[in-house]
Amino acid sequence: MKKEHIITLPNPHLRQKSSKVSRGDSSLHQLINNMISATLDWEKSRPHEIGAALAAVQIDDLRRVIIVRSDFDNKDSKDFTVLINPKIIKGEGGIMYDHEGCLSVQGVYGLVPRYAKVRVKAFDEAGGEVRIKAEGFLARVLQHEIDHLSGTLFVDYIKNQTDAFFHLNETGELIGLDYDEHIAQNSILWD
Numbered sequence: 001m002k003k004e005h006i007i008t009l010p011n012p013h014l015r016q017k018s019s020k021v022s023r024g025d026s027s028l029h030q031l032i033n034n035m036i037s038a039t040l041d042w043e044k045s046r047p048h049e050i051g052a053a054l055a056a057v058q059i060d061d062l063r064r065v066i067i068v069r070s071d072f073d074n075k076d077s078k079d080f081t082v083l084i085n086p087k088i089i090k091g092e093g094g095i096m097y098d099h100e101g102c103l104s105v106q107g108v109y110g111l112v113p114r115y116a117k118v119r120v121k122a123f124d125e126a127g128g129e130v131r132i133k134a135e136g137f138l139a140r141v142l143q144h145e146i147d148h149l150s151g152t153l154f155v156d157y158i159k160n161q162t163d164a165f166f167h168l169n170e171t172g173e174l175i176g177l178d179y180d181e182h183i184a185q186n187s188i189l190w191d
């Protein structure tokens with residue numbers, strides 16, 4: 001798949017809840033390949049960004065599947081971890097704020113509160129149980145992607161925060177967006 005297959009706001013499917021997948025469902029293989037190819041195609045045209053992760057809903061498939069990059073710092077490494085029916089079983093370590101973007105939210109970054117650490121339970125493509133203890137950027141990415149499966153986007157956490165929205169300029173710097181002008185009444189972001 002190509003980057004054009006990634007759906008973006010205001011597509012209402014992004015606000016829907018994804019459905020559980022049965023264990024060892026072999027039809028997931030194609031879905032996972034499509035998610036990876038769409039993510040890699042997206043980042044090809046983005047000099048300052050990496051496709052860190054994707055949820056199936058972002059290619060318009062409402063099954064509870066996410067893929068997460070194995071190495072966020074190296075665009076040449078194209079390996080992803082697949083998590084099926086992922087669930088946050090514990091959030092801990094306090095709340096941290098950091099910048100976040102989303103392939104389905106074009107042109108807007110946010111300063112988003114997340115748990116510093118999470119424990120996640122899921123299963124892998126073969127149906128085996130996976131447990132992850134994560135912190136830092138990986139913990140953030142997991143919370144962001146698992147939110148997609150409930151129809152929640154990062155902008156929903158900061159909706160009323162006037163100083164939490166940014167855009168990326170041509171040199172890869174995050175620049176604050178004027179809330180009243182670009183965010184408050186933005187019909188793409190809000191229903």
Ligand code: CO
Nearest residue numbers: 101102103104
């Ligand atoms: Co996202």
